[in-house]
Amino acid sequence: MARQSNIVRIVGNDSYEKLRSTKCLLVGAGGIGSELLKDLILMEFGEIHIVDLDTIDLSNLNRQFLFRQRDIKQPKSTTAVKAVQHFNNSKLVPYQGNIMDSTQFPLHWFGQFDVIFNALDNLAARRYVNKMSQFLSTPLLESGTAGFDGYIQPIIPGKTECFDCTKKETPKTFPVCTIRSTPSQPIHCIVWAKNFLFNQLFNAETNPNLNEEDEEENKDWGTTDLDEINRIRQETNELQELQNIVVSQQENRIHEIIEKLFVHDINKLLLIENLWKTRTEPTPLDITNIQNVSDEPSKKLNLSEIWTINDQVQQLVHVTKKLMKRMPKEQNHIEFDKDDQDTLEFVATTANIRSHIFNIPIKSVFDIKQIAGNIIPAIATTNAIVAGLSSLISLRVLNLLKYAPIKSPTDLNMAFTAKASNLSTNRYLSNPKLAPSSCNCPVCSKVVRGVVSVSSTKYASLTLQNLVDLIKDKYEYTDEISVLDTKNQRLLADFDFDDLLNKTLNDINLTDGTVIMFTDEDEDENGLCHKPLELYLDITETLPTGLDIRLPELEIPLVKAITSEEATAEEEEELSVEKNLTEENIIVLDEEEPSTKKRKIELEDEQAAKKTKSEVEDVIELD
Ligand SMILES: Nc1ncnc2c1ncn2[C@@H]1O[C@H](COP(=O)(O)OP(=O)(O)OP(=O)(O)O)[C@@H](O)[C@H]1O
Numbered sequence: 041m042a043r044q045s046n047i048v049r050i051v052g053n054d055s056y057e058k059l060r061s062t063k064c065l066l067v068g069a070g071g072i073g074s075e076l077l078k079d080l081i082l083m084e085f086g087e088i089h090i091v092d093l094d095t096i097d098l099s100n101l102n103r104q105f106l107f108r109q110r111d112i113k114q115p116k117s118t119t120a121v122k123a124v125q126h127f128n129n130s131k132l133v134p135y136q137g138n139i140m141d142s143t144q145f146p147l148h149w150f151g152q153f154d155v156i157f158n159a160l161d162n163l164a165a166r167r168y169v170n171k172m173s174q175f176l177s178t179p180l181l182e183s184g185t186a187g188f189d190g191y192i193q194p195i196i197p198g199k200t201e202c203f204d205c206t207k208k209e210t211p212k213t214f215p216v217c218t219i220r221s222t223p224s225q226p227i228h229c230i231v232w233a234k235n236f237l238f239n240q241l242f243n244a245e246t247n248p249n250l251n252e253e254d255e256e257e258n259k260d261w262g263t264t265d266l267d268e269i270n271r272i273r274q275e276t277n278e279l280q281e282l283q284n285i286v287v288s289q290q291e292n293r294i295h296e297i298i299e300k301l302f303v304h305d306i307n308k309l310l311l312i313e314n315l316w317k318t319r320t321e322p323t324p325l326d327i328t329n330i331q332n333v334s335d336e337p338s339k340k341l342n343l344s345e346i347w348t349i350n351d352q353v354q355q356l357v358h359v360t361k362k363l364m365k366r367m368p369k370e371q372n373h374i375e376f377d378k379d380d381q382d383t384l385e386f387v388a389t390t391a392n393i394r395s396h397i398f399n400i401p402i403k404s405v406f407d408i409k410q411i412a413g414n415i416i417p418a419i420a421t422t423n424a425i426v427a428g429l430s431s432l433i434s435l436r437v438l439n440l441l442k443y444a445p446i447k448s449p450t451d452l453n454m455a456f457t458a459k460a461s462n463l464s465t466n467r468y469l470s471n472p473k474l475a476p477s478s479c480n481c482p483v484c485s486k487v488v489r490g491v492v493s494v495s496s497t498k499y500a501s502l503t504l505q506n507l508v509d510l511i512k513d514k515y516e517y518t519d520e521i522s523v524l525d526t527k528n529q530r531l532l533a534d535f536d537f538d539d540l541l542n543k544t545l546n547d548i549n550l551t552d553g554t555v556i557m558f559t560d561e562d563e564d565e566n567g568l569c570h571k572p573l574e575l576y577l578d579i580t581e582t583l584p585t586g587l588d589i590r591l592p593e594l595e596i597p598l599v600k601a602i603t604s605e606e607a608t609a610e611e612e613e614e615l616s617v618e619k620n621l622t623e624e625n626i627i628v629l630d631e632e633e634p635s636t637k638k639r640k641i642e643l644e645d646e647q648a649a650k651k652t653k654s655e656v657e658d659v660i661e662l663d
């Protein structure tokens with residue numbers, strides 16, 4: 041009761057009623073998410089739905105205060121809800137799942153919320169939720185922290201900057217040849233051990249066997265040089281042999297793996313004279329290091345100390361045996377996890393042996409854990425400050441604060457810690473006003489977005505022509521309209537292509553979640569045409585009875601038509617960015633996607649996902 045009267049004192053009776061009927065979505069129940077859940081409950085939001093894909097890990101307990109030791113391996117979302125039940129006056133709905141899974145969380149599911157809070161730790165999911173909020177015009181409170189830094193950005197779709205309006209820091213990348221042939225820093229050897237070697241040996245799905253002809257043909261080798269392709273092919277086949285040793289648990293052949301990686305492969309590299317003209321040559325591992333490995337159980341080594349090479353090799357043999365034994369129990373697929381001691385020690389010892397060979401300083405296991413796990417220490421206080429501000433700002437976003445009403449969304453403020461905002465004056469927090477959408481943002485400015493909802497019964501018979509007619513009618517387009525499936529840039533119709541118009545949406549694979557783009561190809565006498573329109577296809581059972589299709593109420597402004605030269609210039613610019621990325625043949629720290637149970641580091645965006653296999657990337661992300 042005391043809590044309620046305090047809130048009423050701040051927001052007033054009417055706003056309190058509104059607060060009680062507000063439904064919010066909280067994405068992420070980690071560091072910021074745990075804090076936010078507590079804050080939203082204390083503020084007495086009516087309904088809070090919490091999504092998190094992960095389970096609780098020991099390393100979360102220092103700051104994710106809703107979790108205890110006994111909760112390890114339990115889903116974060118349900119555990120968080122259980123932990124707050126005793127002081128909770130809100131309806132809480134937990135989900136374990138990836139927010140980007142449109143089967144579990146279709147767009148109309150997002151549509152039930154009045155406001156969304158992001159408490160995520162990766163760009164891909166942040167971008168995805170930002171896009172959903174734009175389609176639905178649902179306000180989003182975006183937030184993140186890294187160490188002592190943090191930010192909160194309220195996003196009012198159509199009115200203020202979206203998450204993608206400003207360019208995000210580019211991920212750390214390394215050229216493939218540095219990683220594979222000429223490492224010069226500890227990080228290069230760690231990336232090699234973690235992203236390349238570990239995956240090849242302990243993930244039997246990363247099957248380097250290329251006997252399949254199709255695969256062979258479609259393979260992007262990253263080069264057209266036949267000798268180079270043959271060398272990579274041979275290396276890949278040899279790796280397959282090493283993987284076979286691991287999968288068939290031939291412990292007595294572990295020394296062969298070590299010899300191949302640290303003696304034979306290095307000798308082969310030494311033959312490429314060009315590489316060593318300006319660099320110090322590597323020295324293959326002394327074979328006696330391998331022969332000296334004893335069968336004794338390994339001695340207790342201090343994880344914060346730097347081990348001798350003998351100890352590195354001894355420990356590598358020991359931990360490889362342990363991982364081999366785990367393979368059948370884990371369906372021949374073990375993933376690197378900084379908190380899994382076996383995987384960490386494998387990566388640490390192989391990285392260190394490689395460093396030793398290339399005259400690079402060796403690191404302790406503890407140091408390698410920090411680097412391989414991309415750990416920027418998470419500070420509980422920063423999370424608490426950011427979550428507190430995010431929940432407070434949400435009151436202004438929902439216009440519930442009687443003493444600070446908002447007249448225009450750009451009256452709202454973001455909040456940054458001093459360092460994150462580069463305003464390192466004598467203030468810890470800065471709170472600039474929100475900017476309007478950037479006119480170049482591909483997510484919120486270049487197109488108008490909305491949702492077309494189609495009842496599942498109508499969907500079966502709806503043709504593309506039917507849909508185009510409805511769009512033309514509703515938004516006053518002329519006949520010259522082109523239609524594109526944005527997922528694969530497939531042209532569906534334009535003034536001289538009408539083959540698909542009489543097919544049903546289902547026939548041409550326009551399924552739930554497809555984003556269809558309609559472009560006005562006809563400019564008026566003033567050289568103006570409609571801004572392109574992107575509609576999210578939402579097949580739903582929840583339309584009001586009697587309604588089969590619902591088109592969004594949107595104003596589609598007339599804009600200056602892009603001339604064909606401008607369009608070509610734009611395309612060329614995009615292509616050249618893509619080309620540069622491919623040509624550099626970049627390798628980055630991690631290619632793991634969050635669709636599986638664990639996610640550590642993410643692909644930066646879909647474009648990166650399309651890069652060749654060898655071009656994985658590293659993203660050090662904000663929590
Ligand atoms: N696509 C996604 N769908 C749902 N939840 C996600 C998604 N991506 C990340 N998350 C969740 O967002 C939360 C972010 O929290 P936080 O930054 O504290 O990370 P953490 O994994 O708990 O900690 P750390 O990465 O430091 O070990 C995590 O609980 C994570 O599982």
Ligand SMILES: [Zn+2]
Pocket residue numbers: 201202203204205206477478481482483484485
């Ligand atoms: Zn934007």
